[in-house]
Amino acid sequence: MAGLVPVTVQCPHCWEPIEVLIDTSVAEQEYVEDCQVCCQPLLFTVTVPFDSEEPQVDVRPENE
Helix, strand or coil: CCCEEEEEEECCCCCCEEEEEEECCCCEEEEEEECCCCCCEEEEEEECCCCCCCCEEEEEECCC
8 A cells, every 4th residue: 555654764964863764655765855864965776666655765875
């Protein structure tokens, strides 16, 4: 069942763990969201495998 799944990632700027909600109804997505701690822009690349609702999330600085 698709929906919003909380995922904890580490900010590559301030190294703090942050929790984000990932929409698992979209199999592949890429978007920019600011870190909740240091406000730096982060590029999220998300893949939801066909046989799983556990998203694979890659986070890196937006301008890397």
